[in-house]
Amino acid sequence: MPKITDPDLLNDGPTDNGTTEVFIDTATRRIKLNVFGNLSSSGVQNDNGVNLKALYSFLKEEWRNDPHAKNFAGFDFPMTPITDEAFEFVSGWDIESDAARYLIRDAGWTVKNLAGGTTQMWAGIIGLGFIESNDQLYFQQVTGGAAANVQLTGQINQAVQILRDDDGDGIFAEGSDFDRRGYFKIFAREQGQLYGAAQLADIGVTTLAAQAYRFPLSTGADLKITHTDVQIDANSDNTADVAPYAGMSITYHATPQVRSIGGTNRNFGIIINGNNGTAEQIYEFVQWSLRRATDIDADADSLIGKTADELLRFVGDTLKTRSASNPSGGGSGVFIDNYQTVDINRLTFVDNTGAERKRPFVAALTINFGDNLRLDAAAKFWVYFSTLPGAGNDFRGGRGNHRG
Incomplete structure (x- = not known):
């Protein structure tokens, strides 16, 4: 079934037996959503679940008509609309579980207890752009923190909890409380595809609120990836063991590393050891590394690959490094050591100042004499x-x- 946008496609039941899309429990002030009938969790998120405005409209109809004699008139109405994409659950009402919350589409919401204190905030995260239906997106809510998978594969349209305050006292350092409104980054990294990522700065936001947000996020075929993961890591243990990849590495340095380019010293914080690989092989190793859920930093520090910044990009056949976050502190510039000399003219490096640097042009020729x-x-x-x-x-x- 497609995403529900019409409240007439929702039904409440007299008892909680799972045979209706919705069950309104007045005893607990909880609204339960069941994957049943018109409410589906199959396919990608833009094609299932229920639009929150449609759920709000359905609840209004139920409170007005009370078809199962639940005495709704004796209870405060559960929701307050702020916009079509932002709502509040009030007077102690809430959605019954995270499983139900992950069925909500196109909106964010706040939950308030009987005293009016905010206990939860959820942002609706919507992706814009092409994502294949079997791509597993994931996101980060804390700088340097662990990644969490989007609930379903394909493009995202899912609520993400950004604030928890169980007692609603406005203090977020107690127990399981948290405040994650200040950071959000979402990733699309699949083998053989161009990588995609989006964060708050990309949409001009510094602090998330309980509303919907749309992030530009898309991927496509990466024509420079010609080897599978097992052709880099034969036993799939997250360590490259096939030549020349086995000798390659990425090091995030704590101090700037000096490299001479055209007779001038330049500083770089991140050094890729290419192990005499071609530009394409170096690129494939780095892209493989950036999908690892393990430490990819070759020195004593630790950095998880799948949430590290991208380091390389191809522009035509020219391999360019990028400025990248370096938690070790040595700078954001990226340099490649030990590349094949025939590739020298098609490599461009970004140093710690953000400037692009190229080696002096080298010409090679063959002359046949009489x-x-x-x-x-x-x-x-x-x-x-x-x-x-x-x-x-x-x-x-x-x-x-x-x-x-």
Whole structure:
């Protein structure tokens, strides 16, 4: 069944026997949602569950008509609308369980106890963009914290709890209380796909409220990924063990690391050891690492791969590093050591200042000579640039001595 947006598709039952989409329990002031009849949890979240505005409208009809003689008139109405995408459950009313809350779509809400104190806040997280139906998205609510999976695969349309205050006293450091309104980041990282991520800054928000938010999040085929995970990690133990990946590593340094580029020292905080791999192989290793739920930092510090910032991107056939968060403190610049020399002209590095740096251009050529020159042991040849890119660039001709 599709997502319910019409309150006429909801039904309440006289008893809690699971044979209606909704059961309104006046004894506990809880609203239970059952996966039954028109209410489905199958497929992606945009195609199932129930729109919160539709549930609100249904409850209004039930309070007006009271078809099962539950004496609704003797109870405060459960919900207060703020907008079409923001509501409050008031007077001690609440949704019955997390399983039911995860069926709510297109909105956020606040829960208030009988005294009017806020005990819960939930934000409706909606993704905009193409996500394959079997992609497992996940999110982070604390900087450096653990990741949590979205309840279903595919694009997200799910409520996420952002505040818990069991006694409603406004103090969030007690017991199981928490306040997670200040940070949210969602990830899409699947093998063979371009990675996607979105966070509060991407939508111009600094603090989450009990409402719906829409995050730009999409993926697509990554044409630079040509090997499967087992071709990097044969026994699937989260350690690369196939050459050349087995010798590659990523280190997040506590102090800036100096690398000379074109005769000038530049600072970088994150160093990738490419183990003489091609640009594509280095990229594949790094992307594989960034889907690990284990430590990917090669030194004594620890950093979980699946929530670490992306480090590399291809622009055409040019591999570029990115500025990335470095919790060890050595800086956000990313450099690659030990790459194949034939790739030198298609690598670009971002240093700790955020500036892109490239090695001086290296030209390689093969010249075939006739026998007169080839057989002359004292023969010499000269190579010149025929075109200068622009003012301020000085080039020298090359001269070589024939050997053999």
